[in-house]
Amino acid sequence: MTNQAEQLFKAYQTNQPLAKGVLEFSSRKDAYQVQDEVLAFKEANGEKHAGYKISLTSQETQDLFKSDSPLYGQMTDVTVKNELSLSDYNEPLVEVELVFLVDEDVNGSDSVEQIMNKCRVAPGLEVPDGRYEDWFPKTTFYEVIADGAVNGAVVMGEAAKYTYEDLADVEGVLYLDGEEVKRGHSTEVLGHPVNSVKWLAEALESKGKQLTAGSFVSSGTFVLPEKLTTGTYTAKYSNIGEVTLVVKA
Incomplete structure (x- = not known):
């Protein structure tokens, strides 16, 4: 295991963030290698690889991190929540996203209709x-990749089958304690959220991996993230339903 992976895993375990720039990465390949090594530490500690999150799926977020493409992070079973405490996190944010639950292995060559x-x-x-300390939006592209696409937690409501057209222009509205915080549309996610899943399947295959049945994919945010605070968050999606997260101190 590399020193970078050891430091990131220690920061994760102790919730003691690293100073920005203390870890150096020479390439995207090296950063993903460190991500894999951090995941291996987590698995050795009893966590199970459960899914993925995809970041930088809009032009606005790509511009923030000087990127020309999305990136992905690997998430474990302990990240799936419907309630959490701020004290367990460093500087958490909240995003409005649709989550894909993979029922059959997805190939990079699959059409978007096949993926749906x-x-x-x-x-x-x-x-x-x-x-990292004071991480958003000041970390680098490689730092974000190495840190598992800065994954913290994911919340899922009731899943159902939908068509490509059903997800073409979904509006998502975020509420905190009943007050609207922000709203956005699924078109912000690479034009359509399933495009994000196809991108992930292709990215994994380029590394000799596959998006397998039983995984989840948090497909990308409809809005720029908001700082997470205590209270009850609800995201309501046209035609898709809603989901709630309770945040304690």
Whole structure:
């Protein structure tokens, strides 16, 4: 295991963030290698690889991190929540996302219609959190990759089968204690959220991996993230349903 992976895993375990720039990465390949090594540490500690999150799926977020493409992070079973405490996190944010539940293995060569047939979709919320001090949006592209795409938690509502057309222009509205915080549309996610899942399947295949049945994919945010605070968050999606996250101190 590399020193970078050891430091990131320690920061994750102790919730003691690293200073930005303390870890150096020479390439995207090296950063993903560190991500894999951090995941191996988590698995050795009893966690199970459960799914993925995809980041930088809009032009606005790509511009923030000086990127020309999305990136992905690997998430474990302990990240799936419907309630959490701020004290367990560093500097958490909240995002409005649809979550794909993969029922059949997805191939990079699959059409978007085939991917929709192989997945169910749930209303979701994602909680990004970085293992760096003052991380958003000041970390680098490689730092974000190495840190598992700054994954913190994911919340899923009831999943169902949908068509490509059903997800073409879904509106998502985020509420905190009943007050609207922000709203956005599924078109912000690479034009359509299933495009994000196809991108992931292709990215994994380029590394000799596959998007397998039983995984989840948090497909990308409809809005720029908001700082997470205590209270009850609800995301309501046109035609898809809603999901709730309770945040304690």
